[in-house]
Amino acid sequence: MKQMIEKVYPKIVGIRRYLHQHPELSYQEEQTAALVAKHLEDIGLEVKTQVGGLHGVTGYLRGSKPGPTVALRADMDALPIEDAKDSVYRSTVPGVMHACGHDGHTATLLGVAEILSEMRDEIEGQVLFIFQPAEESPPGGAIAMVQDGVVDQVDGIFGLHLWATYPTGTIGTRSGELMAAADNFTIEIQGKGGHAGIPHHCIDPIVIASHLVIQLQSIVSRQIDPQKAAVISVCKIEAGDSHNVIPDTCRILGTVRTFDVAVRDKIVERLGHMCEGIGKSFGAECKLTYQTGYPAVVNHPEPTELVRSIAVDVVGKQGFIEMEPIAPGEDFSYFLQKVPGSFFFVGCGNFEQYQGSHHHPHFDIDEESMKIGMELLATVALRFLQKEAKNRAELAECME
Template sequence: MENKLHERLGQLLKQREEQVISWRRHLHQYPELSFQEEKTPAMIAEILRGYNLDQIRTGVGGRGVVGLLKGGKPGPTVAIRADFDALPIQDQKDVPYKSRVPGVMHACGHDAHTSGLLGLAGVLAEHRDEIPGNIAFVFQHAEEENPGGAIAMVEDGALDGVDAIFGAHLWSSCPVGHVWIAPGPIMANVDDFAIEIQGRGGHGAVPQETVDSIVIGSQIVANLQTIASRNISPIDSVVVTVGTFNAGDNNNVIADSCRMTGTVRSFSPEVRDRAEQRLKEIVEGTAAMLGGTAKVEYSRGYPAVVNTPAEAEMVRTAAIAVCGEQRVEWMTPTMGGEDFSYYLEKVPGAFVFIGAGNPEVGASYPHHHPRFDIDERAMLISAEVLGRSALLYMEQQK
């Protein structure tokens, strides 16, 4: 008796490995920044057209691409998502496929996400008669830059008729061949803030005649840490980071004004609301206490990525079939952010981390590093885990 499609998926993908690697290396050499992608979505659409899909939409939510494959048997519609934007970083790797675009590189693996999903789409299109349902291949632009491409794609109908969605991120800190997954929140709410402090400048020798904006700012940095230590339950999690602090032009001049920017990360809506409230109160109160004034601009970014339990378990089952039980771990949530969250607010689904690290091939640098790279074997692992997850969802909905 012939094995079912999900049992043959790895073998079928292996036959496309050379092509998948070629696509990835091409994209790596010609990266495009968020909201500036032109050639990448055009390439994706061209490849999808070669698969004779039932529907291909371009310009979804701006620059996204969605291809729909109708299976030969009735069943639900499952979406699988990949992103394809790059970052404003100079590629410092010494490899043949190094970025040819000055100051721009794929430093987060999105080129590999897209190439792996293109390979999976080709395999599934060849065996559509065996698929009990439909599969939407969602290729998303602008994951790296708020407001991101996901929310615009959802608003433009990328998930219309979709019952569940799965997505993956290749992860260089996780060894190739390993998989991290968990139910519930796995990535954080991502909020940003900017603080403008106004004091009264003057000569550094007569501080009594001034209101020192640097002293105010320094006190604010310290006081903001009480949000985590005194305003949020120790059972919950929150991070408040001041990332920039700019003030002053001369060593003997007390700065008239100061500007700071930073980020707040959390998981629950309640903690998110409380952190924003306290940040504003602390900033304004501290400035007033020291004789100055302060204004806060607070911007909410991506919401938390929250995997639905049933779909997370499906991914775990699929990953065990691909990698073995010893290499599939329940992950600890990360304070990083991802706009895959917008899809999960619309339909059930799960986001999984696929190991792509391997020092032997130079894949040992963190994401967003100028020497970031992956073990390219991870692309087929990711594609198989996602494909098996989609097929398992369809089987369980019968």
């Protein structure tokens, strides 16, 4: 397989760089989807477009014999960030760039599709290649594709994320909770504005917001089981236009990250009670708007063990990282709620060459990591189909 990867690698680098130069935001991936569809058609796959009513694309590879189906997924969307890199493949779209590696995900999976299409005589079963739009913007593209039935006949699903925090040559994952549920909240405080020198005639929404920001932290520290992970972060406060005018209103924007549904529900409840109580104590009105985002990414044990064993084969024991849960969110979670599978990280960091991390204007990847990603995904697909076909054969013998 390594020879096949080396053969396809220059083409995959070219695709990744083209996508990096021509990024498209969530729900706008029209040209990206067209490029993906054409590549899949050129290598003889059965292609569907506009899957999920969005710009989703699937490619279906039939092996030489009928059997189980494994799905491999990549996301395609970019972010509203200005590309500040000085490189030949810098984004040509003002204010838009691939700042999270989705261009690399798409290119890597196209490489896997090409490799496995040349091995179809060795494949017992089917491989479904899923190219998903809108991972970065809830409600996201995964749930739309799931609702469209894209994984209804799938026996297992796998996905990777190129991860700049880890150096190239490493692979990380874990069984169970891997990535957090990611929710957003907005608190709108309606006070009473007036002269800053006469505060007793006002209801100061900034003072109320200050109390709320501090008190919100007590939800995690004093009202959530310390054995359960949770994060509440206030990330933006909007209020006022002048140094001597108390404003009428103030807005607080933040995010909540959890792994446990019960913890998530309790935080929502406590946020509401805290807003109401603190608002009333100052004679103000506090309105909470809570936007539920993606569920937590929870890997299934058996597929994850398969990934772990193959990862060790690919990068060695020293290159495999047994991860702790991390707080970023991912809508691959919707696929895992429907089908057994596993999500994992492939290190793409070159710390001497690239300084920007994910969602940063200087973000970039070490393209050599795509070789590791291709080998891992292709091998996972092949071994999963082999294992599933063997299990079916053994079950059929027992039934006779």
